[in-house]
Amino acid sequence: MVPLNNSQFFLTSLNRLIESFRRLPGVGPKTAQRLAFYILKMQEEDVKEFSDSLTDLKSQILYCDICQNISEKVTCEMCIDKTRDDSLICVVEDPMDIYVLDKAGIYNGTFHVLHGSISPSRGIGPEELRIKQLIERIEKNTNIKEIIIATNLNLEGEATGMYLQQILSHTKIKITRLARGLPSGSDIEYADQTTISHALNSRVDINENIK
Amino acid sequence: MKISNKKKKYFQTESIVLNLFNLGEADRIITLLTPNYGIIRAVANGVRKPNSRIGGHLDILNKINAYVRIGENLNNLSQADTIDGYGEIKQNLKKISLCFYILELSEKFSVENDPNNNIYQLLEEVLELIKSVENDELLIRWFEIKLLISAGFLPELYNCLISGKKLKEGDHVFSFNEGGLIDYHYYSESLNHSIILKKTIKATRFLVDNNWSNVNKLNISQKTINDIKIIMQRYIRTLINSRVNSETFLSLIHNN
Numbered sequence: 001m002v003p004l005n006n007s008q009f010f011l012t013s014l015n016r017l018i019e020s021f022r023r024l025p026g027v028g029p030k031t032a033q034r035l036a037f038y039i040l041k042m043q044e045e046d047v048k049e050f051s052d053s054l055t056d057l058k059s060q061i062l063y064c065d066i067c068q069n070i071s072e073k074v075t076c077e078m079c080i081d082k083t084r085d086d087s088l089i090c091v092v093e094d095p096m097d098i099y100v101l102d103k104a105g106i107y108n109g110t111f112h113v114l115h116g117s118i119s120p121s122r123g124i125g126p127e128e129l130r131i132k133q134l135i136e137r138i139e140k141n142t143n144i145k146e147i148i149i150a151t152n153l154n155l156e157g158e159a160t161g162m163y164l165q166q167i168l169s170h171t172k173i174k175i176t177r178l179a180r181g182l183p184s185g186s187d188i189e190y191a192d193q194t195t196i197s198h199a200l201n202s203r204v205d206i207n208e209n210i211k
Numbered sequence: 212m213k214i215s216n217k218k219k220k221y222f223q224t225e226s227i228v229l230n231l232f233n234l235g236e237a238d239r240i241i242t243l244l245t246p247n248y249g250i251i252r253a254v255a256n257g258v259r260k261p262n263s264r265i266g267g268h269l270d271i272l273n274k275i276n277a278y279v280r281i282g283e284n285l286n287n288l289s290q291a292d293t294i295d296g297y298g299e300i301k302q303n304l305k306k307i308s309l310c311f312y313i314l315e316l317s318e319k320f321s322v323e324n325d326p327n328n329n330i331y332q333l334l335e336e337v338l339e340l341i342k343s344v345e346n347d348e349l350l351i352r353w354f355e356i357k358l359l360i361s362a363g364f365l366p367e368l369y370n371c372l373i374s375g376k377k378l379k380e381g382d383h384v385f386s387f388n389e390g391g392l393i394d395y396h397y398y399s400e401s402l403n404h405s406i407i408l409k410k411t412i413k414a415t416r417f418l419v420d421n422n423w424s425n426v427n428k429l430n431i432s433q434k435t436i437n438d439i440k441i442i443m444q445r446y447i448r449t450l451i452n453s454r455v456n457s458e459t460f461l462s463l464i465h466n467n
Contacts, residue, residue: 026235120311120457121230121318154231155271155301159311162304166467183261192267194296 014040066137068113068130070095078110085109087145091134091164093117093152101150109148112137117151117160126163134164138171146174153180224248225294226277227334228269229318233259241269241288243277244317244334249325253279253286265291272297272310274335299342306341308464312457313337313354319451320362329361340423348436348465353426355443356418364450367391368416382408385442387449403449411438 014036021032039047063069064076071077078084078098088109092098098111114129138144149164151157165175181199182191191199226243229250234240237259243251258266268275268291278290300306317334337354344350359365370377372389386393387403392412398404407415414435418426448454 120460121315123456190264
């Protein structure tokens with residue numbers, strides 16, 4: 001990355017902080033400068049707390065040995081929770097997806113985080129994802145009945161889902177994919193062809209739903 | 212035709228989505244290949260939200276009608292609608308892996324603001340063929356060669372690049388740095404050279420000179436297709452000075 005300011009007016013430590021902020025997603029040069037100057041004005045103890053929380057993030061946060069979600073313990077709270085149905089595994093791309101799916105309140109199974117999706121042009125293939133850990137988990141736990149693939153509904157997410165389906169096809173486990181269709185609150189007139197065709201193909205019987 | 216025309220603030224173009232990058236909370240930078248403007252990069256605001264009106268149209272591989280607002284630094288994608296979502300391809304992992312490869316190559320060999328972009332027509336044709344093609348290995352080799360021609364990197368296949376003399380029929384040497392054939396006695400293991408068999412040279416010349424309907428009728432052995440693949444992929448790596456990332460995934464899926 002080209003240094004933002006080589007100017008002697010900018011101290012080395014300040015420049016380093018600006019450069020560090022610039023590496024964050026969505027932070028441009030001006031925002032990075034603003035954040036760095038804001039930190040300069042903060043109380044020393046607040047700055048220390050902020051920097052400690054950053055270093056702790058890397059040193060104390062682990063990946064759960066079962067679901068690969070970020071955790072502070074070797075096995076995360078969700079995997080220890082006996083009230084959860086461990087015969088169901090919902091496979092997601094990122095830890096944030098767990099939060100969204102769990103918040104819906106209708107899923108009580110377990111999760112598995114891949115930490116990304118297959119993106120060949122960026123050099124991310126199956127080896128770079130936590131697919132090996134998922135296979136090991138399935139081999140260890142004979143109780144698993146269903147794997148729900150909840151990767152994003154784009155080409156990379158679909159490729160990841162299809163790859164998982166291909167490598168798990170030899171098992172007797174049921175493999176399902178999240179339904180695709182129109183989002184709540186959307187107008188049909190703006191829907192794309194792919195969404196419309198998925199929505200039509202996955203249409204549901206209203207009478208059955210009412211029951 | 213230069214798009215940074217001050218009077219022109221918007222333009223509409225047909226395009227194929229080559230790549231997407233997340234930006235900020237809900238935005239994306241879209242890389243489009245167009246017939247008249249080469250590569251275009253534009254920010255699409257809010258498209259990662261489920262209720263976005265254009266988000267569903269902006270998947271990699273989609274052929275779309277794009278409405279682009281010209282910006283000082285980055286363009287902005289204001290509207291998009293799908294012309295072809297290539298649904299037949301998106302249901303097949305093998306075809307998807309081919310597409311990742313050809314899209315990456317198309318991006319690597321295209322330039323921004325290029326008014327004479329033959330690569331768009333080639334990509335469009337190949338995507339249409341992928342829907343139903345059986346010999347996809349041969350199609351990819353044909354695509355690589357036609358792409359090199361469109362980008363101005365057609366390898367020399369008739370004359371020796373060192374002596375300039377017409378090559379006699381037989382086995383020769385492909386020099387990746389020179390960009391084509393050289394006579395056998397110039398071969399050096401230490402240089403970026405590879406021996407190329409007579410029948411591989413003949414098949415490569417046929418791919419250069421013919422359209423797909425002729426190439427598809429060609430009875431060509433798997434070994435010759437593999438030999439062309441090794442030569443072309445090494446030549447492409449020399450030209451772009453890096454690996455084509457999607458190559459690994461393509462091999463993984465095709466060898467399974």
